[in-house]
Amino acid sequence: MCLATLEVFWTVIEVMMDVCNWDGTVSAKDFRIGALSFAQKWESLNSAFPPWSWVPCPKHSWLASHEEEGYLSLENICISRPNEEDIDQNSQTDPGEEETSCSEKEDDIDDATLVQSNHHELHYCDFHVVYSYTFRVPVLYLRAYCSDGRPLLLDEIEKELPACSSKELPETKWAFITQEEHPYLKRPWYKLHPCGTSEFMKLLFLGGDTAQPKLEVVLELYLLSWFSAVGQVVGLTIPCKMLNDR
Amino acid sequence: MRKALQKRMEAQKYVWEGAIPLQIHLHESQVTTLPPPPPALILAPRIGYLPLLVPLIKPHFRSTLPPGVDTIWFEYRGLPLKWYIPTGVLFDLLCAEPERPWNITVHFRGYPGNVLIPCDGEDSVKWSFINSLKEAAYIINGNCKNVMNMSQSDQLELWHSVMNEHVQVDCPAIEKCLFKFFRLVLAGNLEAYLRVSSKLKLATIEDEYTSLCSSKSQQGSGETDFTGQVKTGRVPVRLYVWGLSEDFDDLEDISQVDSWEKISYVNRPVEIHKEGKCFTLHDAMKNLLPEFFSDESLSDSKLAGVDFEDVQKIPSEDVSSNKVVEDRGQNAYEHREACYISSSAEIKLIRIQGIEPKLEIPFSWLVNNLLNPDHFLHICVCVKVPQ
Numbered sequence: 001m002c003l004a005t006l007e008v009f010w011t012v013i014e015v016m017m018d019v020c021n022w023d024g025t026v027s028a029k030d031f032r033i034g035a036l037s038f039a040q041k042w043e044s045l046n047s048a049f050p051p052w053s054w055v056p057c058p059k060h061s062w063l064a065s066h067e068e069e070g071y072l073s074l075e076n077i078c079i080s081r082p083n084e085e086d087i088d089q090n091s092q093t094d095p096g097e098e099e100t101s102c103s104e105k106e107d108d109i110d111d112a113t114l115v116q117s118n119h120h121e122l123h124y125c126d127f128h129v130v131y132s133y134t135f136r137v138p139v140l141y142l143r144a145y146c147s148d149g150r151p152l153l154l155d156e157i158e159k160e161l162p163a164c165s166s167k168e169l170p171e172t173k174w175a176f177i178t179q180e181e182h183p184y185l186k187r188p189w190y191k192l193h194p195c196g197t198s199e200f201m202k203l204l205f206l207g208g209d210t211a212q213p214k215l216e217v218v219l220e221l222y223l224l225s226w227f228s229a230v231g232q233v234v235g236l237t238i239p240c241k242m243l244n245d246r
Numbered sequence: 247m248r249k250a251l252q253k254r255m256e257a258q259k260y261v262w263e264g265a266i267p268l269q270i271h272l273h274e275s276q277v278t279t280l281p282p283p284p285p286a287l288i289l290a291p292r293i294g295y296l297p298l299l300v301p302l303i304k305p306h307f308r309s310t311l312p313p314g315v316d317t318i319w320f321e322y323r324g325l326p327l328k329w330y331i332p333t334g335v336l337f338d339l340l341c342a343e344p345e346r347p348w349n350i351t352v353h354f355r356g357y358p359g360n361v362l363i364p365c366d367g368e369d370s371v372k373w374s375f376i377n378s379l380k381e382a383a384y385i386i387n388g389n390c391k392n393v394m395n396m397s398q399s400d401q402l403e404l405w406h407s408v409m410n411e412h413v414q415v416d417c418p419a420i421e422k423c424l425f426k427f428f429r430l431v432l433a434g435n436l437e438a439y440l441r442v443s444s445k446l447k448l449a450t451i452e453d454e455y456t457s458l459c460s461s462k463s464q465q466g467s468g469e470t471d472f473t474g475q476v477k478t479g480r481v482p483v484r485l486y487v488w489g490l491s492e493d494f495d496d497l498e499d500i501s502q503v504d505s506w507e508k509i510s511y512v513n514r515p516v517e518i519h520k521e522g523k524c525f526t527l528h529d530a531m532k533n534l535l536p537e538f539f540s541d542e543s544l545s546d547s548k549l550a551g552v553d554f555e556d557v558q559k560i561p562s563e564d565v566s567s568n569k570v571v572e573d574r575g576q577n578a579y580e581h582r583e584a585c586y587i588s589s590s591a592e593i594k595l596i597r598i599q600g601i602e603p604k605l606e607i608p609f610s611w612l613v614n615n616l617l618n619p620d621h622f623l624h625i626c627v628c629v630k631v632p633q
Contacts, residue, residue, distance in 0.1 A: 023388075059537070060510040062489040062631060133514040134381050134482075151359070178377070179363050181328075183513070186506055188363045 025136035026222060028069070034219030035072045035129065035138075041220060050074060055128075057184040071184060072129035072138075074236075079125045079144065079160040122147045123160055127236065129223075130183055138223065140192040140230050141182055154179070154190065192230060257615040261599050262436045264292035266337045267347040268299075272307050273321075276354050279310040287347065292334025292599060293618050295371045296320050296327060298409055303352055317357035319365070322350045323502050326358045329365050330374040331486075332618055338597040339486050339509070339626040343497040361506070372405050375620055382482040382621035383448060385515045392446045400442050407439035408619045439619060448621055479519070481613055482622045485512035485534055489631045490594070497595075500628075518609070527612060528605035531593065531627075538591045538629060595628035 026034070032054075039052045056070040128141040144152040144160070154177065182189040227236065270286040277283065286306040288299055300318055320327040322340055327350065331339075337348055357364070365371070380390040396404070487510040494500050503509065516530045532539045596602060599616045617623055 059512070060487060060489055060631075061507055062491075062510075134385055178373075181363060181511075183511070186511070187360060 026138075026219070027136070028131050028133065030219050030222075031131040031138060032068060032070070034223045035070075037220040038223045039072060050077060069131075069184075071131070073126070074128075075126040077125050077127065078122055079157075080121075080123045123152060123156070125157075125160075125234075127234065128182070128189070138226055140234065141189045142192070142234060143182075143187075143189045157190070192234075254614060258440075259436055261616055262291075262293060262439075264334060264599060265289040266292060266333055269347040269349045270299075270303055270320075271349065271351050272310065273351050273353045275356075276312060277310055278312050283307055283310045285349075286352075290333045292332065292337075293408070294333050295329060295331075295375075296333055296336075297329050297365050297367060297371050300367065307352070307354075311354055314355065316354045319353050319357050319362060320350050321353060322348075323504070325503060325505070326361050328362065328506070329371065330363070332624060334599060335484075335486065335618075335624045335626060338600055339488065340503050342500045342595070342628065344600075368409070375405065375408065376401070378620035378622060379446075383446065385480045385482045386448050386621070392448070396446070400445065403438060404442040407435040407442065443619075443621075479517050480515040481518060481530075481609075483514065483516050483530070483534065484622050484624045485514070485627060486510070486625070487512060487535070487627045487629060489629055491631055493630055494594075516609070525609050526605060527596070527603055527607050527609050530609045531596070531605070535593075535627070535629075538593055591632065592630045593627060594630050595626075597626040598623065 036054050039054050042049070043051045052072050052074045054070055055073045056068055059069055123144055123146060125142055125144045129138050130141055131137075132139045142157075144157045146152065177190050177192055179188055180191045181187065230236075266289070268286075268288045268290050270288060272283055272285075274282070283306070286303050288302055290296070290299055297318065304316075304318075320329070322336075325340065327336055327340075337344070341348060376393070380393045383390040383393045488503060489508060489510065490500060492501065512534060514534060516533050518525050519529075596605075598612060601616070603612060613623055
């Protein structure tokens with residue numbers, strides 16, 4: 001299972017639009033097209049992986065909306081890191097969960113040890129990708145909890161996903177984490193701040209060719225690129241198949 | 247034009263000094279003394295936030311509180327109040343028939359962490375405020391560099407100008423007093439705020455009302471419009487939409503908001519199209535809530551900026567400014583003129599800073615006069631929806 005790095009993307013991405021006319025942002029409609037395409041592709045290629053799904057959400061919870069709004073959702077991902085002496089059975093047998101742990105730790109998993117620890121409580125995480133009308137880019141929301149449903153605090157999350165910590169994400173970089181209300185679910189979630197995403201996305205797409213791909217392909221690649229950067233922060237990885245299959 | 251500037255300052259001062267009389271009751275579960283303490287009477291600034299009142303409330307109830315750690319939150323008739331929403335907005339939204347004084351309840355225990363984001367006092371509110379300001383800056387200028395680059399001292403000064411000194415009134419006679427005659431002593435420092443915030447260069451939109459007036463009266467010595475040019479077409483707006491399934495004649499008859507599920511929070515900029523005629527509040531509402539203005543929905547690509555589709559059609563020789571692309575993207579679709587409100591839903595009430603403006607009012611006037619210090623226009627809307 002390989003980690004999608006930015007270097008890989010430079011070689012995989014064949015064509016983008018003329019970047020001079022594009023500021024790195026997308027419209028709500030574009031986001032939806034890209035997200036649906038992404039979810040579909042993910043499911044068709046990666047049946048072993050937990051699927052990303054598009055969750056339609058009306059603008060007003062009390063009124064059926066004509067507009068199709070929604071968000072991408074990936075839920076119940078085990079983020080607990082197995083340590084060397086103390087491996088939990090669940091993270092061993094379920095390949096889907098295993099894949100989403102930080103790849104640097106993969107080498108530490110000892111296949112032979114299947115001792116269930118009573119002390120090692122499992123932590124799970126839900127990830128939602130929501131469109132921001134302000135910044136006109138996707139934004140990652142996440143929520144972590146124990147197996148009994150108790151929500152995790154940020155410092156507990158940081159232990160599992162160290163790239164999220166305030167030390168690793170200084171404010172001067174392009175992202176930082178705050179606790180905010182989920183735009184659709186209206187509950188406290190953690191949000192990865194998008195300030196700077198558009199500039200980043202523009203850079204990522206620099207050096208396009210003249211051939212014009214299909215719109216869905218373009219938007220799907222936009223989301224893939226976005227994931228490659230954001231995903232590293234929360235330990236989400238993208239299988240190589242998603243990149244190679246063009 | 248100086249007169250217009252003065253008028254604008256006047257309007258801003260009016261907004262800045264607007265206050266809600268609060269009668270704050272301690273929740274019965276936390277009352278440990280007999281007789282129970284009287285409620286705290288406070289004039290809360292509209293543009294302020296409830297947690298900022300805690301330094302006044304806590305001493306008032308200190309002697310009756312049970313021992314332990316305090317986690318303060320407010321509630322109105324069972325509904326936990328979101329502390330990051332300005333006080334005036336909460337009042338406009340939740341009190342259909344304005345209740346004066348507004349009776350709310352304070353809790354020192356049992357913070358509803360599943361509904362409310364944690365609040366650690368002034369710092370949390372300040373952080374939320376600065377974040378909103380960054381968002382507004384991004385919407386107006388296309389980036390939040392100006393806010394990010396603020397010096398520490400400027401940031402503090404801005405925040406302190408917004409944080410208000412509040413006047414607490416313990417005298418029961420106040421209940422009989424007509425609040426409109428009671429002026430708030432120090433409703434924040436508007437001058438300090440304007441001084442610091444002007445450094446942020448958050449461009450305002452052209453005031454159509456003023457230019458309409460001046461073109462008729464031909465005032466002044468030929469000075470150009472002080473409000474500045476239309477730099478961007480996006481205005482920061484936060485819309486709170488309360489959906490009611492019952493019809494009503496009187497505001498008093500409306501049933502209480504008992505859950506935040508009944509309220510849609512729409513945090514989207516309004517995109518202004520300059521088509522020669524005045525852009526009114528009505529136009530802005532169509533922009534934000536198209537589902538209430540036409541039986542057919544407008545395509546959302548029209549509302550949220552440029553589509554890749556449009557970008558790809560533009561030949562590469564074109565001038566590559568984002569503004570040009572955005573205009574072309576938006577004009578690529580027919581601007582459907584909805585001249586009626588959909589029979590399926592009806593907008594019953596629109597409130598901004600406690601005012602119920604007519605739909606014909608130029609939107610620019612609202613933006614130039616009724617913004618909160620976070621540079622957002624907070625709009626409360628009540629709609630009647632089908633069952």
